[in-house]
Amino acid sequence: MNDFILMADAGCDLSAEFQKKYDVKIIDGHLVLPGKGDVPSFMEWKDVTREDFYADLKKNPSDFATAPPNTAEYEKAFTAYVKDGKPIICITISSAMSGSLDFATTARKNILVQYPDAKIRLVDSMRYGPGFGLMVVHAAMLRSEGKSFEEVCDYLEQNKNRFHQAGWLDDLSFVAKKGRLTHPKAFFGTLAGIKPIGEFDSGGMTTVLGKAKGAKAAYAVLLKYIEATIENPEDQVIFIAQSCRYPQAEVYKKMIEDKFHPKAVYINDVYPFCGINVGPGLMAAYYVGKPISDDLSTERALIEQFISEGK
Template sequence: MKPFALLTDSGCALTADLRSRFGIDSYVSGNVTFPDGHTEKADLDWQRRTPEEFFSAMSSKKFLLKTSCPNIDEIESMFLPFVEEGREILMITISHGLSGTYNFALKAAEKVMEEHPGSKIRVVDSLRYSTAQGMLLAYASQMRDEGKTCDETADWVEANKNRFHQIGIMDDLFFLARTGRVNKAAAFMGSLVGVEPMADFSDNGLCTVVGKGKGKKKSLDACARYLEKLSIDPKSQTMFLAHSLREKEAAYLKKAVEERVGPKEIIVSSVDMFCGANIGPGLVAIFFYGQPISKDLIEEKKTIAECLQGK
């Protein structure tokens, strides 16, 4: 039996080299509409512009972008070649709270399976975005390499996705507030000079502020302590670290985590275009596998408070 196809969307932040490494068979692109009114497919490989050009343009806060998800027909067109090859499909999508991709993928899968009896398509809502979604795909790829079936892999991802954490800092929450991804009170705090909002995923998959640091280095050091406290077997993990126009801070956080827990590998990449249009410049965050995320982030908020105190 052929191995199942592993598919995703343009919210996963996996460039061509990483998609090849983790055996991502295909992805469907969402859309980004630019200030002049033209729309482009979100490009995971940054072929038309560099991440630096993209996020630098957003720095003025006048370069405002809009995103939209791929439609059902586009997702169906991605599924069909693999169904025709007789392969089962697992698609892991960006969080339904950030995009309509998951719901459209469910509809596309239902249509394809009705028209092709005996085919199997599992669609899993990652409840994550960008590099965290990419990390889930990397774990799914490893399970496939170990001989796990499509159902076994999909079930594991469903059961464990709320063990995938984010911790990092965001210079300015302007773009997230503009698109309703954080509230205006949190955005105001994030605009204060020297205040660094720090976020993890909530139990429903939304990126939520768990603490506020003062000063970048102190905050990034607290992030490394947070990871140490909440991660499981960090030395065996391939972790992912993403940034939007913050290479210096990303390098600092990478070194701090390496010195504190010594993970197997830390893959550093830019936030992807599709998610970056709503995040803007100023993010640096590391993603890791750890303890289940607690209800209302009670444990996470307690932990980051301790870490900011140097405990």
Template sequence: MRDFVIMTDSCCDMTAQMAEELELKVLPLSLLMGQDTYRNWLDGREIGFHDFYERIRAGATATTSAISVGDFEEAMRPILQEGRDILYLAFSSGLSTTYQSAVIAADGLREEFPDAKIYTVDSLAASLGQGLFVYLCAQQKRAGKTIDEVRDYAEEIKLKVCHWFTVDDLNHLKRGGRISAATALFGTMLTIKPVLHVDDEGHLISVSKARGRKASLLALVDRMEKTAIDPKNQTVFISHGDCEADAQFVADEVRRRFGTEDIHINYVGPVIGNHSGPGTLALFFLGTER
């Protein structure tokens, strides 16, 4: 049986240490801020996560760019030359063209390496939702499953990876075209905090509203209560836009309500954080449906 590599991209927002332990190959998306381009490495080597959010708070703006076809070919070719196969688990096609770039690269490389298996899976996920998806697939690989079995598992669970999140400042979502200017203005005036999720097509959808920050954080855990599959015994991921105390508050609430022990917290990386802003808080778990 040929060995295979699980490849993903930096929008998975995992810690660099976790990605290394799971033996993942992670490609970075990029961020253009001022005159400088930074690659979104998981270890923050080109732009630190706290530094990024401080700059956004100070009024800096940035644009983000997907991974190119050429970047994928460059990363995939050496693995294929070693005689290993590739399973790429992509950032949501509903939020980026990165997945399409991977598909084009894979199609070209199959002609060059006709004996290789190069699979691309659209996670329809983002941030640590994508991270949780990749983590669960990596556990299957560790358990000795074949590339085909892990690919099938990925397709089977991807629409059960639940993403519930809230943001502190609606203007970042307004700039990204996620909500209207009127909604942003109205919500900011009334300290209304939106509760959003990522739907079955990988898009950000506003679902409900909460009055005030604490209520919005508790609303995320309420959502988990409704759909989570065996919450006590599953792995839960929480990502935050430079608001670790709020992440700890949500983690404590999840532990209190469900007895969940395996909870991982990390930053929302700069590429996604550029659209969601400081103060974003997201909860990810497996549920009966998104």
């Protein structure tokens, strides 16, 4: 039985095109935007361009804020399907970054009072943005292959620490101020020409593993890092996230295609729900690979080795 609903909150950064392609139901979060107040999150650039949004965010970051779907919104989204007997897998943005999972958990408990036979599984992605989105896409691909509700849930729980991030963020001030980065004081702010290279950690956040000098050196380090950590690249769909770094993302995409020959590489925007907390300057690839070590010691050693080789 693979007739179940896949849901995710807006932290997955899946565009409207990907939502339709993979049949994923998105539960909107909330944005506080200058002059507009509280508005639903969006994953298409209709009323504002990507460039204008990030330019305004950089000028006045304190005027922007986000909030996850609340309990009532989760209840409404769940009820639309459980009333018809549809099982639901709902994947949320990392619980280290948001209360989304807590609201979904309360909503599930409330739903079970009215619908005691409802089948709802909640999965903490321990990821955010396109890394989270890639996990959702994998769940959808498994469903299309005929995997059962339980098999998909088990895969997500057992493999979430295999979803890697390999990229840089030019300005760490946004993620540090918003509490999305471990050890922020060591890497706070912007250093001209320095590319801080980060990876997902076991706590569901990002840790900077090292700093490369210049884009050319950073690309070389990242390709070596992917090569050392990826598994079966020829079978993979790889996402590249960018927040106003599209030219760099295009260069990275071609490098990955030429070196690893994956099934597909897609460049994904970081939309406002995540973008407000990430800020401009993210350029990173997301893929499935070897399990990430609990303390990131393995990954840190690799990055340090590759940076040293480039000097």
